[in-house]
Structure formats: structure tokens, C-alpha cells
Amino acid sequence: MVLQKRIEYGFNGYQAPAMPRASRSVRRRAVFQRAEDKQKCSFDLLATVAGKLLQERENAAISSDTLSNKDQCRFVKDCHDANKPSKSELSEDGNCDKKSLNEFPRPSIEDHAKIASIVTSSSCLERFVAKKLVDGNSHIKMENVTSEVKLDSSGYPKESQFKLDGNTGKGKDAMHELEKIPIGSGIEMYSFRDPPDENPPALISLGGSAKLSGYNDRIPRSLLSKGCDNVPVVSRDDDENSSGCTHPINTKTKAFRPKNCIDDSGISKRLASNFQKVAQKPKHDTLSNRDGIWKKTYHNQRKCNKSQISQMNIPFKKRKLFNYKSVSNSSGFTRSGGIYYSPKNCSNPDACDSLPGMHRDPGIPSLEACQHQMLCRIGSHGMRRLREQLFMYSLTCSVSSKRFLHRTVMDAVTAVLGGELHIGVFLQGKKVRDDSKTLLQTGISHHNQFDALGFTLEPNSSQSLPIVCAAHSPCPGADVTPPVLRCPSSPAVIHQSIQGNSDTLPEHQVTSFGSQFESDNDSAPYPANTSVDKGMEDSKELVTVLEKGREELAMVSVPQKPRRSEMVQRRIRRPFSVDEVEALVQAVEKLGTGRWRDVKLCAFDNAKHRTYVDLKDKWKTLVHTARISPQQRRGEPVPQELLDRVLVAHAYWSHQQNKQQQKQQQQTETVFSFNRKGQGLSSASGHVDDSVLVSDFCC
DNA sequence: TTTAGGG
DNA sequence: CCCTAAA
Secondary structure, X not given: OOOOOOOOOOOOOOOOOOOOOOOHHHHHHHHHHHHHHXXXXXXXXXXXXXXXXXXXXXXXXXXXXXXXXXXXXXXXHHHHHHOOOOOOOEOOOOOEOHHHHHOOOOOOHHXXXXXXXXXXXXXXXXXXXXXXXXXXXXXXXXXXXXXXXXXXXXXXXXXXXXEEOOEEEEHHHHHHHHHOOOOOOOOOOOOOOOOXXXXXXXXXXXXXXXXXXXXXXXXXXHHOOOOHHHOOOOOOOOOOOOOOOOOOOOOOOOOOOOOOOOOOOHHXXXXXXXXXXXXXXXXXXXXXXXXXXXXXXXXXXXXXXXXXXXXXXXXXXHHHHHHHHOOOOOOOOEEEOOEEEOOOOOOOHHHHXXXXXXXXXXXXXXXXXXXXXXXXXXXXXXXXXXXXXXXXXXHHOOHHHHHHHHHHHHHHHHHHOOOOEEEEEEEOOEEEOOOOOOHHXXXXXXXXXXXXXXXEEXXXXXXXXXXXXXXXXXXXXXXXXXXXXXXOOOOOOOEEEEOOOHHHOHHHXXXXXXXXXXXXXXXXXXXXXXXXXXXXXXXXXXXXXOOOOOHHHHOOOOXXXXXXXXXXXXXXXXXXXXXXXXXXXXXXXXXXXXXXXXXXXXXXXXXXXXXXXXXXHHHHHHHHHHHOOHHHOOOOOOOHHHHHHHHHHHHHHHHHHHHHHHHHHXXXXXXXXXXXXXXXXXXXXXXXXXXXXXXXXXX
């Protein structure tokens, strides 16, 4: 039997392999080759694309400086009008002075459009998306997307809806489809938001021909929406996880509404915040535990909590992990283009705004100063780190913060790091070894992709000496240099854990800039340098050991640490479709039970998310399903015909196995008896397993 | 690494 | 889907 039906597997491009059975090594080589062919799904390419986009965007940003300038100025002005106008940062001609511009400028509508055009016109992305979107002629459209916070128990949006090639998916299915698209394709960053009442749903076309024009005539309308709670989010971009909540241009700032205004890129704010701290010189962070709530306070500063916001798009089950380190925050936020700023009712806007932009501490060093200091202080080690940060930025950050980052770091990074670097990816501390996996296959969904992601930069050179990097809080005197940059300069690989809840992975964490209180591992239930993760060892990558006994941590004890079992993320449940079941049944009919690796290679070779263990498990459940009454069955109904085949195949191969066992037993006994007679000859040498023969024709 | 089986 | 002993 041949798998006639080629199963089009969403975006995964699954198809029945036509690989002849060969030696194991040959087969593996072939597998790897295919994996290479599918690099569009790989992290490697992801990094490449990110880099390319970054470069293009950087160029475009330079060329569009004039345009952006005014908008940025307007933004600054708006902010000051909306809040408490202080000294004007506008020069007389209406342009911002350089200083304020260098702070995270708000991306304007034009910026959005421009970015959209850049991204859309990116050949890299186009190719990426085209391939991903089935044959390159398809469009992906998102319509009528609804609030993302209506999550069901599985953490999926209940009512999200999108159209893909005319097929409408809902809820879980829709999410599954979206999540199959790897990061970097520009799709997965779609946000799910309530469409505006007065406006038709935002609709984005990403077809090959849909460039700026197609984008443009849709973007402004949504971007011009007034509040963040009624903005149809059109943030889409490989890395352009720009805010779904556009800045209210003509309206007053609104209090942050978590239900409807959720940042997709908590990481962006964290990073932004971290970078802000580079410039803002955090003064004596302290942690105090009051009423079970951990608070981080600056001297004379009220630190607005962003983690609360950033975790909003994380499924509830994960969200609770944040609780113990949540910073209480009674004041609202309004999001604006990647920037949070304090609402009007913030009694102390300057203090409330720990992010750059509106209220600049006069003591903040200028960008140039920061730049200079960074350049001076950052060794090659730090450069890698920065490049890593840059990569993360490219995936997560808003336009504005990226621009800031670019201006600050890009030159230095590119100057120092010329060679190619491999970006290793960690998920929940586990090295993602298979670069050919999509993010979803790896277990990174848009829900969690930033809460437990870590990256390593793995130099191509032979530098592999693992150096422990004790990255931590800023030491006195190093106020400007981000703590992580003080890692000992070495060719080691830096492991950066980028996650909202850093405490889920304390032993592997290099804290981001200024994330002092994320590294409180003193009371970790296991030693900080215990290598829990084999992948870390195997890849000889840097195991981060956080320093203990830091002053500001001495008083810290974490109320509870997630046990290790909680740290490893469960894979996303991906129910078998009928087509998959059919393929499985066919394969098992041919190969038999007990040869799951071959079944995998035969029928699911291209479905990277199905392991042979999965197939074995599925077969188990299939057998069980076939034996129970149809009323007791759940999930997508499997055709009775298939279930019958399952029973038949199972019975047959069970019988075969029994026969085989009996044979072997007999042989053993025979050999044993021969041996006893002093005639120890193997009698099984000429035997050929017929199941092997069968399998030869399978694939 | 793969299989087998319990959870 | 996870975990893990055993091969």
C-alpha cells in the first residue's frame, strides 16, 4: 500500500516521504538534508532573517529620519501636553532636539506604514511568507479578531478567528494554524484584539503582491483609532511586535486596561526597561516583601509594574508563576507604541515612568554618553551579548525602542562582530537542538514564546571553553554599564534567558540589564549551579551561575520556587487529525507495532512535532478508542473504518509478536540445549525477519 | 536512542 | 502528552 493521499499539513508541508529504506546512517543523513531544506522553519534562518530585516530597517530608518522626526516630536509634545508639561523638548522650528529624539521615540503612523512596507517588501520575508503560506500565492487574512484575553482553559483564545486561504479557523484550530508559522515569518505576531466598534475589522493581506499599498490603506484607519481598547491590532511583522495599542493621538490618555490592551511583547518592555536602566542609572534597588508582595523600589521612585502587563498574554497557568514576584501597582498604564507612560492620574509622573520618553530625568546621561560608555566598556563578550539582545529586539521590540537600540549599539556590534554566529535557542532551559523545528514544534507558541526563551550565541570558531558568567546587578561605579556586560571577557557562549518569569530558570539565567531582582536564587531549592539540563552540558555552553550574597539580595527570599517539574514546559497539545490517524494506521499495518521509529520515518518524517513516542501513544489510544463504545469517545471522531483497521492490525501484530517471542524462546532453548551438548552453533543466523522485508516496501 | 508501559 | 526503566 502506498500513501496515495498526500496530506497537506497546514504549513508544515507534510507529505508522505518517498525515501527508500537504507541504512540507518544514510537515512539520518537524508533526514538532516531535508531538515536543511526546510530551513525556512529553522532558527538559523530565523536569525538570518531577523538580521536582514534589521539591516533593512536600519537603512530605512535612516532614510526616513525626516519623516519620523516630526512624528516623534509630535509625540513628545503630546506626551507633555497630556501629562505634565515640563520643559519643552522641542526646538523652535518644531523639531525635537536631538536629545529627546534619541530617547525611545514613538513610532508614528508613517513609521508603522514604513515598517510595514519594509517588512512586506523584504525579499527575505516575502520568500518566507510565501513559502509558508502555501504555494506563495496565498494570502493570510485576519478578520474579526476578538479579544485575546478570552482564553479557554487551554489558554487559547475562544473566539479568535482568522481566514487562511478561505478556510476559517476558530479558537484552538485557528491558533494552531497560526502557531505553526515560525517566528520570523511575520505572522505569529498578530495580536488578537477587539475590533473597533465603529470600524470594520482590520484586515491585513500579506500576499506576495500586497506590499505597502495593500497595507497602507488599511493601517491608518486602525492606527487612528482612539483608544487602545478598541484598536484592531494589526501588528504583524517578523519581529515587529509593535504595540497593538496605538498611541491615542488626539485623546486623553486612558488608564491601562489589561483586558483589551495587552502588550504582546512583554519582553520588549523589559528590554526597553533594561536599556533604559542603562541610561537611567538605577539607584539602589531594593526589594521588600510586604504582605507577600514583592516590591521593587527605587529611591524616590515608584516603579511601575510592567511585568504585570507583560504577562497578560501568557496563559493563565503560566501567569500564576509571576505572582510571587509581582510588583504591586495601583496606577494604570497607557501603552503607546511600545512605550508605557503614566496616565494623568499618576501623582508623580516622573517617578512613575521608568521607561524613557516622556519624563526624562535630567540626570540621565545623553545617548552619546551612553553610547560612548557602552563602547568603552563592552568587550567582545559583551558585544555578543548585545548582538543577542539585538536579535531579541528584532523579534520583540517596538519600532521605537529598536531604533534606540540601533543607534546605540548597531554600529558597535557590527564593527566588533563580523562573523556569523549561530544562535542557539533554549526553551525553559532546554536546548532546542533541532534547528529545523518550527517554533511551535519546539513548543514555543505565541503565548509563551518570550516567557521562557533563552538564546545563546555560539561562535563558529572553536571557542568553546565554558566560562561562567556571573551577571548580576550593577556594581557600584558601573552605573551605566549594564550588569551583563561586565561578564568576563571570554570566548564563551553567553546564555541569556529571556523570560518574563526569570525565576523559572534561575540557574541558567543571565539577567538582562538591570534585572536585579530576577536573579534571586538564594533560596532556590537546588544549587544554583546544578546543571539540570543535559542540553546545556552537551553543548558546552555557558552555565550561568548567579552570584550569591549580593547586597541587594541578601534580604531577599523568594516565597516559593516552582519545582522543576513546573519549569519544563509541556508541549502544546496537537490532536491527531484523521489524516494523521490514517497515515499512522497504514504505517502500523505495514510495519507493525513495536517499530515506532520506522513508523515515524515512514509516515511522519516530515511532521517534526510527532515523535515516535507520540505515535506509539497515539496507537495506544487508538486501540483503546476502538475498544470503547462510540459514545465514550471524545475529540475528533475517528472513522469507524479506521478504528476497525486499528483493531485488526493490533490483533495481527500482537499475534506476530507472540509468535516471534515463542520462536525466540524456542531458539534460545535450542541453543541452550546445543550448548549443553557442546555444540554451540547459532541457529538463527539465516533467519530473515519478514517484517523487515515488509518495511522495505513501505517507504 | 529506541522501546515499552505506567501515569 | 509526560516520564522513565530497560534494552
